[in-house]
Amino acid sequence: MRQVLVTLSHGLQSSESKLYHVKLRELNGFDEQFLESIKNELPAFLQTTELLKKTTLFESEMTKIQKDELFKTLTIGDRICLLLNLRKITFGNSLSCIMTCDSCKEKASFELDIDSLLNLGTKQIKTENYLIHTKNFSLKIRPLTVLDQESILSYSDKRNFKEKPTDQLIRSCIVSSKPNLSDSSLPQEIIDAVNPKLNEIDPMADIILDLKCPACDHSLQTPFEIENFVLREIYSQISSLEKEIHWLAFNYNWSEKNILNLPIQKRHRYIELINETLSGE
Ligand SMILES: [Zn+2]
16 A cells, blocks of 8 residues: 655644644545545535545544544645645546636646646745735734634525635634724735735645647646545546446455455556456456
């Protein structure tokens, strides 16, 4: 089973210490079944978080509550970084995606590699808060976390919370402000100052691809929603899981549990080998 040790930029905060190095293992059939079970229950960012909790190898035994607390402190960029590493050890380094050119409207496919996306990340940062000065305010901000995104979700269920979700997120990353912020809508100067700073301190949170259309040479700058991309990729394979279990059990007499425990790529390789043997190769 392949594993990878990932260094996080901002780390996971437990009650005692901060964890900057996280070991992940590649995905197996049990993880696919788990993801299928939460597919319609949770938004993409929480599905990713749950998947990461499951595939992280901790040095000491941890309860579910401890893990939940720890992962709430994960920044968005660190979460993307972990997911890209998980994708890399499970399915490989290269990603193929199809984009529509906004100039000639042609569809073009692009090959991306995970290593270069990971290079966009920041180095390890031990600062908790970052200072911003606008014309009228001095702010302390911190990167956004899973908990911030979750709070926005639970807010939006409640009555008329008028502020836009993006503004609510900006508000939640502000640790302090001089003078104090009022409860009415956020001043534009704050929105304009916080957004670029968030991109600077947690760049993996919002990856913009710089591509060139092969048909018309137009430069495409497009956001890349990695979570949706990777989740879709896993879902697209889940439909064949049952058949694959059947095929391996039928030919090798393996138990369902042992088959589900196999890393996905290894399982696919055994199926290939059976098919090759049966077709006389
Ligand atoms: Zn084009």
